[in-house]
Amino acid sequence: MWIIKRYFTYFKIFILIVFFVSVYGVSLNAQYKINTVVIDAGHGGKDPGAIGKKAYEKDITLKIALKLGNYIKKNLKGVKVIYTRKTDVFVELFKRAEIANKNNAQVFISIHVNSNEKSSYTGTSTYVMGVDKSDENLEVAQLENSVILKEKSYKKNYKGFDPNSPESYITLSLLQNAHLEQSLQLAKIVQDQFRTRAGRKDRGVRQAGLVVLWNATMPAILVETGFISNPTEEKYLMTDYGQSIIASAIFRAFREYKNQIEKNSKYVPVSSQKTNTNKQNTSINKASYTKTETGIIFRVQIRSSANRIPSGSSEFKGLKNVKEINYKGIYKYYYGATDSFSEILKIQEVVRKKIPDAFVVSFKNGKRIPLDQALKEIGRR
Ligand SMILES: [Zn+2]
Incomplete structure (x- = not known):
């Protein structure tokens, strides 16, 4: 009889495992999909x-x-x-x-x-x-x-x-x-x-x-x-x-x-899709978001890669406070954040001395938009 009881306990543990795996599975499936x-x-x-x-x-x-x-x-x-x-x-x-x-x-x-x-x-x-x-x-x-x-x-x-x-x-x-x-x-x-x-x-x-x-x-x-x-x-x-x-x-x-x-x-933890930079950079980003009425923010894209590049990697050429965004399965790395186009051009100039193919990109309310559109919205074109 005790054998049956013990197997019943194993069975309950098994059910619990199945339950957690399925719940975890659901959360994995919630990752980025091409739909x-x-x-x-x-x-x-x-x-x-x-x-x-x-x-x-x-x-x-x-x-x-x-x-x-x-x-x-x-x-x-x-x-x-x-x-x-x-x-x-x-x-x-x-x-x-x-x-x-x-x-x-x-x-x-x-x-x-x-x-x-x-x-x-x-x-x-x-x-x-x-x-x-x-x-x-x-x-x-x-x-x-x-x-x-x-x-x-x-x-x-x-x-x-x-x-x-x-x-x-x-x-x-x-x-x-x-x-x-x-x-x-x-x-x-x-x-x-x-x-x-x-x-x-x-x-x-x-x-x-x-x-x-x-x-x-x-x-x-x-x-x-x-x-x-x-x-x-x-x-x-x-x-x-x-x-x-x-x-x-x-x-x-x-x-x-x-x-x-x-x-x-699929296996990218949700937390890594957010910024992995220090507080200073976050506060710059925040200030820009609240300051700008249009919701437009400019950054300099310095790298993109199918694999994650650890912060402090030599690929960033000594640039600090690099922001990582996992976008559609690709890791993109940005430097600087401002709502001023002339300011980002200055930042780009500095960055290009280290990374010559770095370029300015624009976001609206956190979503990537074409540079042309961003300039139009802030009245630069
Ligand atoms: Zn044709």
Whole structure:
């Protein structure tokens, strides 16, 4: 009889363990999740995009976008899919990222078809917003950006950006991409999928000044799914089969990226998402928050990393009071905090002597926003 009693006690302990594990499990699941994606079918309506012998870019991008959305909806329950367009309509470039920003999407995927004077060009490439380094990338950017000339008030909406002026691209390259690492991470998986699973030629991950990605406040990529100027690829991209292969490759890449990011953020204790700096820095932050009516605060981003960098690490080059924020699975490190733009520029100047690629970023009520928007809100532009 005592044996039964003892086993009953063990059983109670077992139940208790199961209970705690499940409760703890729930709290782990409350970590960062990718639950909204915006899929952007390039071009549309009066803008056909690149024109092939038989097809328009806008028709191919729409078909692939809808297929991609369906794969996500079907296979990744709990992920909300938002399209910038579902039919053959014209959507201004700035509105596309705006849709993603307004819906708090965590990923923005823009689908396009490439074109080149040389019909021999084939293959896929995935672009992220960044400093352009080659003529070919600049050409693609000019081609994709030229659509804004079809928009009524493009000068106002793009702050004087002229898609044909090289100076405009230099200005654009000065704006830092806050989500560069993650955009590159996703872009790389997309290209891996194209090469290894979809059997497409891999032209690599590239960076260019692409207006459609410019204002996205989340990791954002632009996928060139092939060349409409190459008759074989045009034919492939026009078929339901080709579109399905391309869409499923992007789908698998999105799923893998989602898993990687969520796994990365899953075991981060909530406390480390807050500041790990000393009281002095916290008080600066607090003062700035209460002082500013707009809720805007500027910081200098000095590092970002998939792995946590301990405070006092030599990577911070002796900078003290570095603030750590775990943002979407990536650790970001900031120095300084002020509501004054001129003050943060001074701080940036000092920091750049130690860390040359440090750059100014802006937050509104603790949420990362594009620098342009912040400057507009404080009346600097
Ligand atoms: Zn395009």
